[in-house]
Amino acid sequence: MRTRPRRLVVAAVALLAATAGLPATAAERQDQHDRHDQQEQLSHGGLSAVVRYTEYGIPHILAKDYKSLGFGTGWAQAADQVCTLADGFVTVRGERSRFFGPDAATDFSLSSATKNLSSDLYFRGVRQTRTVERLLAEPAPRGPSRQVKDLMRGFAAGYNTWLKQNRITDPACKGSAWVRPVTSLDVAARFYAVAVLGGQGGAVDDITSAQPPTGSAARGKGIGTSPDAETLIRAVRARTADADMGSNAVAFRGDTTATGRGLLLGNPHYPWHGGRRFWQAQQTIPGELDVAGASLLGSPTISIGYNAHVAWSHTVSTGVPFNLHRLTLDPADPTVYLVDGEPERMKKRTVTVAVKDGTPVTRPQWWTRYGPVVASADGELPLPWTATTAYALNDPNAANMRFADTSLGFSKARGTADVLASLARHQGLPWVNTIAADSSGHSLYTQSQVLPRITDDVAARCSTDLGKATYPAAGLAVLDGSRGDCTLGRDSDAVQPGTFGPARMPTLRDAPYAENSNDSAWLANADRPLTGYERIFGNIGTQRSPRTRGAIEDVAAMARRGGLTVRDLERQQFANRVPAAGLAAADTATGCAALPGGRATGSDGKAVDVAEACSVLAAWDRTMDTGSRGALLFDRFWRKLTAKVPTAQRWKVPFSAADPVRTPNTLNTAAPGFALALADTVAELRAAGIALDSRLGEHQFVVRNGQRIPVPGGTEGLGVWNKIEAVWDQARGGYTEVTTGSSHIQAVGWDGSRCPVARTLLTYAQSSNPNSPHFSDQTRLFSGEKWVTVRFCEKDILSSPALKVVRVRER
Numbered sequence: 077m078r079t080r081p082r083r084l085v086v087a088a089v090a091l092l093a094a095t096a097g098l099p100a101t102a103a104e105r106q107d108q109h110d111r112h113d114q115q116e117q118l119s120h121g122g123l124s125a126v127v128r129y130t131e132y133g134i135p136h137i138l139a140k141d142y143k144s145l146g147f148g149t150g151w152a153q154a155a156d157q158v159c160t161l162a163d164g165f166v167t168v169r170g171e172r173s174r175f176f177g178p179d180a181a182t183d184f185s186l187s188s189a190t191k192n193l194s195s196d197l198y199f200r201g202v203r204q205t206r207t208v209e210r211l212l213a214e215p216a217p218r219g220p221s222r223q224v225k226d227l228m229r230g231f232a233a234g235y236n237t238w239l240k241q242n243r244i245t246d247p248a249c250k251g252s253a254w255v256r257p258v259t260s261l262d263v264a265a266r267f268y269a270v271a272v273l274g275g276q277g278g279a280v281d282d283i284t285s286a287q288p289p290t291g292s293a294a295r296g297k298g299i300g301t302s303p304d305a306e307t308l309i310r311a312v313r314a315r316t317a318d319a320d321m322g323s324n325a326v327a328f329r330g331d332t333t334a335t336g337r338g339l340l341l342g343n344p345h346y347p348w349h350g351g352r353r354f355w356q357a358q359q360t361i362p363g364e365l366d367v368a369g370a371s372l373l374g375s376p377t378i379s380i381g382y383n384a385h386v387a388w389s390h391t392v393s394t395g396v397p398f399n400l401h402r403l404t405l406d407p408a409d410p411t412v413y414l415v416d417g418e419p420e421r422m423k424k425r426t427v428t429v430a431v432k433d434g435t436p437v438t439r440p441q442w443w444t445r446y447g448p449v450v451a452s453a454d455g456e457l458p459l460p461w462t463a464t465t466a467y468a469l470n471d472p473n474a475a476n477m478r479f480a481d482t483s484l485g486f487s488k489a490r491g492t493a494d495v496l497a498s499l500a501r502h503q504g505l506p507w508v509n510t511i512a513a514d515s516s517g518h519s520l521y522t523q524s525q526v527l528p529r530i531t532d533d534v535a536a537r538c539s540t541d542l543g544k545a546t547y548p549a550a551g552l553a554v555l556d557g558s559r560g561d562c563t564l565g566r567d568s569d570a571v572q573p574g575t576f577g578p579a580r581m582p583t584l585r586d587a588p589y590a591e592n593s594n595d596s597a598w599l600a601n602a603d604r605p606l607t608g609y610e611r612i613f614g615n616i617g618t619q620r621s622p623r624t625r626g627a628i629e630d631v632a633a634m635a636r637r638g639g640l641t642v643r644d645l646e647r648q649q650f651a652n653r654v655p656a657a658g659l660a661a662a663d664t665a666t667g668c669a670a671l672p673g674g675r676a677t678g679s680d681g682k683a684v685d686v687a688e689a690c691s692v693l694a695a696w697d698r699t700m701d702t703g704s705r706g707a708l709l710f711d712r713f714w715r716k717l718t719a720k721v722p723t724a725q726r727w728k729v730p731f732s733a734a735d736p737v738r739t740p741n742t743l744n745t746a747a748p749g750f751a752l753a754l755a756d757t758v759a760e761l762r763a764a765g766i767a768l769d770s771r772l773g774e775h776q777f778v779v780r781n782g783q784r785i786p787v788p789g790g791t792e793g794l795g796v797w798n799k800i801e802a803v804w805d806q807a808r809g810g811y812t813e814v815t816t817g818s819s820h821i822q823a824v825g826w827d828g829s830r831c832p833v834a835r836t837l838l839t840y841a842q843s844s845n846p847n848s849p850h851f852s853d854q855t856r857l858f859s860g861e862k863w864v865t866v867r868f869c870e871k872d873i874l875s876s877p878a879l880k881v882v883r884v885r886e887r
Contacts, residue, residue: 123147123233124885130867130876132857133842133850136358136368142223145359146230146376147237150263151884153355154238156843156850157373159249161235164351164374165258168265170200174430175254178437185351186269188456189280196429197284197439198276199269204427208265211477217502217571220264224480227376228267229260237886246845264477266374271479271526274507275398275471276448278315279456282469286442286451288410289463303459303467305545311458312396312550321346322816323391324627324797325509326591326648330517332635337826338492338513341645342380342389345799346819348840354379354820356838358868359487367487368868370820370838377483380820382832384868385490385515387824390508394551394596394614397473397507399528400457401446401557402540403466410463413444416560420445444468446557468557470564472575473526478504486512492520492585499524500578503571509592515826521590521600522583523613528553529564529576530612538562551612582609588635593797595624602628602737617733619723619740622795626655628737630797642833645823648797650861652788654707655795656714657698660743664713665694667745668754678755686758689713692769700790700798702773702859708810709768711794713757718793720749764806773859775810776802780852785859787814814840823863834866 125139125148135152139145154161164186166172172182172192182189189195202208211219220228236257244250269277276283322345330336346352354370359378369381380389406412411422425441442449446468451461459467482505485498491514499510505525512520530553538561539547543554555562567577582597583606584590590600596614597606607616620628630648634640654661674687689709696706718726725747727740744750761768766775773786790796798818802811817839824834841854857864867873 122885123230124883125151125234127152127882127884128873129878129880129882130873131878132838132853132864133848134356134358134864134867136360136867136873138360138362141226141361143226143230145361145365146227147234147886148230148884149227149357149359149371149376150231150234150236151238152234152357153231153371153373154235155242156845156848157353157355158238158244158255159246160351160353160373160844162249162252162255164266165256165262166254167195167351168199168262168269170196170198170203170429171254172196173437174432175252177432178429178434183350185347186266187273187277187280189284193429193431193437194281194284197427197437197441198280199265200429201425201427201441202265202268205425207474208261208268208477211268211475212261212264214477217478217481220477221481221484224377224484225260227480227484228263231263231376232258232260233886234884237884241887245847247847248844263374263376267477267479270372270375271473271476271506272471274315275473276469279398279450279469282450282452282457282459283441283448284439286449286461286466287440288442288461288466303542305542307458308542308552309546309550311456312546312552315456321352321392322594322792322799323389324591324593324623324799325389325391325511326589326627326631327511327513327519327521328631328635328640329513329519329586329588332588332638333517333640333825335641335825335827336517337515337828338387338517338519339640339642339645339825340382340387340389340511340513340822341648342387342511342820342822343649343797343799344380344389344391344819344821345817347816348814348819349844353840353844354838356820356836356842365488368834368866369822375480375483377480378487379483380822381487382822382824382834383487383489384830384832385826386486386492386495386512387514387822387832387834388486388495388510388512389822390505390510391592392594393507393509393523393525394594395507395523395525395527396551396553396612397525397527398469398471399530399553399555399612400450400459400543401444401468401470401555402542403444403449403468404558405462405464405466407464410461410466411442413466414558415445416558422449444557446470447474467554470528470574472528472572473506475572476504476506476526478502478571479506480504490514491516492518495520496522496524496578496583499581500569501571503575503578509597511590511592513824515832518586519588519590520583520585521587521592521597522581523597523609524578524581524583526572527576527612529567529570529574530555531610534562534564535611547611551614553612576610580609582606582613589631591627591631593621593624593627595620599624599628599736602632617736619731620736621792622655622659623792623797623799625737626653626658626795627797629655642823642825642835645825646835646863649818649821649823650788650798652700652704652790652796652798654698654700654710654790656793657696657710659741660714661693661696661698661710663743663745664710665690667743667750668693670745671751671754676751676755678759679752682759684755684759686754688768689754689758700772700788700794700796700800702771702776702786702788704772705769707772707790708766708770708775709757709761711790712760713753714793715791716753716756717749720753721747760806764809766810776800777810777812778814778855779812780855781846785852785855787811787859788861789817818858831869831872832866834868835863836866837863
């Protein structure tokens with residue numbers, strides 16, 4: 077600790093050197109007084125920070141303490157993303173209906189609410205009950221640390237300072253009344269919204285629309301339908317397979333690399349628009365913290381990143397972060413439920429929402445000891461509320477304000493052991509796995525997340541008939557809420573009651589590779605399968621997705637080859653290999669060529685000449701590069717085939733748990749839907765005026781400021797590592813906008829120096845503002861499959877030809 081003041085002085089001297097070394101045009105804007113202020117602010121009080129910008133608008137934020145670091149982060153995020161941030165703050169305040177109208181659709185960034193009114197009813201209810209304030213008041217580690225609270229306070233102050241001192245140029249919110257100063261409570265509420273995305277946040281419509289039966293239904297007549305297990309299973313699986321949230325990540329052990337040190341490739345698949353975007357930065361408190369990477373918008377901590385010793389990434393897990401309790405109701409009152417025969421009255425939470433150009437809307441919500449009642453005929457969880465039965469949702473992440481501390485622990489880690497230590501202490505990750513590598517050569521995969529403590533034994537003892545179907549099939553437990561002995565217990569090492577402790581988390585240490593592509597923990601390494609975990613974490617011995625199969629094939633081959641470098645990670649990211657094509661493209665071309673007369677009948681009953689498609693598919697290079705000819709044809713065909721032909725009929729060789737990476741295989745071209753899918757695909761492309769052998773990039777693109785930017789990569793169904801999900805717009809020429817996919821990509825290693833060897837890429841760039849120079853610069857890099865070379869150490873930051881130094885402080 078005695079060396080810290082000296083380090084602060086050294087940092088200040090380096091900052092002065094940066095100012096002196098600026099190009100003349102920048103140096104002229106700073107006089108001696110400014111330089112003196114920049115040194116003083118690192119050694120004296122006051123809420124201020126120094127933001128050094130390098131290429132592509134990436135800020136390197138230098139501050140003297142956590143509150144000042146939060147201040148600089150909030151200021152810099154606002155500079156790039158003020159409209160998106162402001163929109164999110166309107167959401168967590170429950171004011172969308174007030175500004176945008178109650179019936180307008182949300183962007184689904186911070187909940188699954190389909191309309192503003194239901195979003196507001198939920199978040200106003202959270203605010204009204206002071207839920208977030210109670211969590212903030214919990215002592216650490218159950219609640220947030222002083223450092224995280226300082227970061228949140230500083231973030232709010234930095235955001236507000238930017239608003240006060242700058243003019244908004246983004247047309248998305250320029251001159252809008254809903255862009256207002258925020259509080260640290262607003263920042264914390266955004267953390268809360270992210271934490272409950274997999275639970276309450278994914279059932280907002282069901283929570284806010286749940287109402288007790290009335291009239292004859294309340295008297296026991298016309299009770300309604302029982303919940304359908306298959307419908308519920310499909311709903312849970314759809315939530316788990318949400319195309320908006322995915323990711324790949326792989327960590328390699330030191331004996332597979334050229335340097336003997338670890339390597340990490342992180343490729344999160346997140347939305348390209350709205351409040352779940354990432355934003356790049358480096359955060360430095362001299363002598364205390366030095367980390368770079370990406371933050372989810374609104375977060376003052378690095379969510380995915382690296383430092384001089386360790387790198388980590390996350391993938392969305394298969395763990396189901398909630399469960400249901402079936403309530404047995406009092407026949408005389410459907411708002412009273414029984415536990416061990418004793419009645420308990422539901423808590424009625426009456427919420428009022430202000431509405432634009434209308435009278436306020438007041439609606440009740442119903443809450444139980446287990447959580448909110450959920451009921452909806454067609455919502456995220458299709459469940460009825462009858463005169464005798466209702467269902468309550470238990471979401472342990474509704475008591476989790478530990479996400480930021482977990483991430484901060486990663487940021488300060490010196491190895492994978494410290495990553496595990498942060499997970500064990502804070503237990504704050506709500507719905508993701510963690511993959512990490514370090515400079516000592518260690519690799520790590522762990523599914524350490526907050527899950528309801530439902531063991532297979534509890535599920536066996538306490539499941540309802542519905543739960544007996546949904547738990548083994550989808551990991552959703554539906555427990556008998558009328559039994560007190562079915563209350564969730566507590567592991568001795570768990571921070572929070574009713575959750576699993578660290579000892580139960582599926583974890584793989586120091587495997588040659590540790591990989592996850594959103595399947596369960598089972599095949600994080602195919603040679604060292606993980607088993608023995610509870611079903612709620614995920615399944616074992618079941619068919620893997622094409623992306624998982626392709627990823628394991630790729631990274632296992634890389635590990636066997638050895639001598640790996642960061643360059644190998646770069647090549648893997650942009651290999652754009654199509655695993656589905658490896659399994660089916662040759663069979664498709666052969667089956668196509670075997671069609672009588674080269675013709676097939678489409679869904680409209682018309683015969684289509686598909687002969688050209690056969691030769692195009694035969695010649696295709698099996699990639700989704702922008703220059704690939706045949707990629708678009710196979711993509712459109714594969715979507716149609718998989719929609720028409722069930723998995724069991726699609727393959728001649730079925731899945732085998734003994735060979736999970738290579739099965740199922742061998743396309744069944746005799747399936748009735750095969751020729752139909754070919755005919756429909758050819759007809760679709762010809763109707764759109766798209767040549768069957770056109771280059772992918774001509775028809776998979778985004779438009780930025782009036783210019784087309786080709787986009788490489790492929791959809792989930794194709795299994796491409798570089799995942800891209802785009803909107804098909806036949807009238808406009810193909811895939812005209814990317815909704816989700818590769819986002820903040822990082823390839824990180826170490827060479828024995830104090831500086832990590834890292835390449836990054838933020839696919840959609842730093843800013844949503846079309847007037848920003850950093851609106852699409854990295855999107856063009858992504859199109860060209862190029863990377864940003866990281867500037868982590870001071871010497872690299874100060875030598876940037878794009879260096880711009882900005883001193884920010886409250887005034």
